[in-house]
Amino acid sequence: IVSCKIGPSILNADLSQLYDESQRLLDSGADYLHLDVMDGTFVPNLTFGHPVVKCLRTKLPNTMLETHMMVQNPIQWVSPMADANVDQYTFHIEPCEDVPLVCRKIREAGMKVGLAIKPGTPITCIEKYIDMADMVLVMTVEPGFGGQKFMVNMMPKVEWLRENYPTLDIEVDGGVGPSTIDICAKAGANMIVSGTAVIQAENPPQVIKFLRESVNK
Ligand code: DX5
Ligand code: ZN
Numbered sequence: 001i002v003s004c005k006i007g008p009s010i011l012n013a014d015l016s017q018l019y020d021e022s023q024r025l026l027d028s029g030a031d032y033l034h035l036d037v038m039d040g041t042f043v044p045n046l047t048f049g050h051p052v053v054k055c056l057r058t059k060l061p062n063t064m065l066e067t068h069m070m071v072q073n074p075i076q077w078v079s080p081m082a083d084a085n086v087d088q089y090t091f092h093i094e095p096c097e098d099v100p101l102v103c104r105k106i107r108e109a110g111m112k113v114g115l116a117i118k119p120g121t122p123i124t125c126i127e128k129y130i131d132m133a134d135m136v137l138v139m140t141v142e143p144g145f146g147g148q149k150f151m152v153n154m155m156p157k158v159e160w161l162r163e164n165y166p167t168l169d170i171e172v173d174g175g176v177g178p179s180t181i182d183i184c185a186k187a188g189a190n191m192i193v194s195g196t197a198v199i200q201a202e203n204p205p206q207v208i209k210f211l212r213e214s215v216n217k
Contacts, residue, residue: 001166001167002166002167002168002169002170002190003190004190004191004192004212004215004216005031005032005190005191005192006029006030006031006032006192006194006208006211006212007030007031007032007033007034007064007066007171007191007192007193007194008025008028008030008033008034008193008194008195008198008199008204008208009034009035009036009068009146009173009193009194009195009199010022010025010033010034010035010036010195010199011036011047011146011195012146012147012195012196012199012200013025013199015047015048018052018056019056019059019060021199022056022060022063023060024204025198025199025204026060026063027205028198028204028205028208029205029208029209029212030198030208031064032063032064032065032066032087033060033063033064033065033066034066034068034173034193035048035053035056035065035066035067035068035086036068036070036146037049037053037067037068037069037070037071037077038070038071038143038144039070039071039072041071041072042070042071042072042092042094042095042143043070043143043144044144045144045145049077049080050077050080050081050083050084053065053067053081053084053086054083054084054085057084057085057086064087064088065085065086065087065088066086066087066088066089066090066114067081067086067088067089067090068090068114068116068137068143068173068193069081069089069090069091069092069116070092070143070144071091071092071095072095073095074091074092074095074096074102075096075098075101075102075105077089078102078105078106078109078111079105079109081109081111082106082109082110082111086111087111087112088111088112088113088114088134088135089106089109089111089112089113089114090113090114090115090116090135090137090171091106091114091115091116092116092117092118092143093115093116093117093121093125093126093129094117094118094121099115099129099132100129100132103115103129103132103133104132112134112135113132113133113134113135114133114134114135114136114137114171115129115130115132115133115135115136115137116136116137116139116143116173117136117137117138117139117157118139118142118143119139119140119141119142119151119154122157123157123160123161130161130165130168133168134169135168135169135170135171135191136161136168136169136170136171137171137172137173138154138157138158138161138170138171138172138173138189139154139173139174140154140172140173140174140175140176140180140184141173141174141175142174143174146195146196147195147196148174148175149175150174150175150176150177150180151174151175152180152183154172155183155184155187156187158170158172158184158187158188158189159187159188161188162187162188162189163188169190169191170188170189170190170191171189171190171191171192171193172184172189172191172192172193173193174193176192176193176194176197176211177194177196177197177198177207177211178197178207178210178211178214181210181211181214181215182214184215185214185215185217189215190215192211192215194207194208194211
């Protein structure tokens with residue numbers, strides 16, 4: 001019922017060549033791009049923000065862009081990201097005072113709503129908001145850095161979501177690659193973020209194809 005989408009994370013790409021790297025991933029079969037926005041406060045790392053996303057958007061007018069907002073104040077960046085023509089605004093509920101308000105603002109701004117939870121956040125914290133969301137992101141590493149080890153003990157969250165929301169888009173992010181995709185697919189994830197496993201692959205198209213076939217089988 002839900003369709004499989006592969007969204008590489010460009011976090012560990014050569015960011016001095018952001019457009020070329022993005023195009024390379026799209027040519028390799030990516031369905032969308034997962035753009036990791038970090039503010040140095042919610043996570044101990046910094047990446048880029050709406051000015052960079054906006055420039056990328058002008059060069060990629062038809063690509064689905066998701067911003068994964070690892071920021072302390074999610075409401076602050078809703079309109080700048082809408083102005084950058086982002087398709088989906090995925091934010092963490094942990095620092096957020098008024099989740100329904102942020103969801104509403106995202107929708108009013110014309111974007112899809114993604115709700116993200118860190119590994120330590122139980123699914124019960126997000127349950128009451130799921131009806132306001134287009135997608136739930138279950139983090140499978142502590143947010144902040146690419147190249148970390150996949151946390152298999154997050155799979156019960158995905159399983160619970162899939163059991164209770166058969167048509168919900170469920171995304172996994174962190175340490176996902178050819179060696180961990182089967183368990184994600186089996187748990188019920190259909191939106192697959194993969195960073196280093198795709199970026200550092202010798203043959204990215206082959207990896208993307210493998211990930212897709214693993215979810216679809
Ligand atoms: C981590 C980011 C992820 C990360 C994925 O904070 O949200 O999107 O870049 O990279 P890999 O697949 O290497 O874990
Ligand atoms: Zn991410």
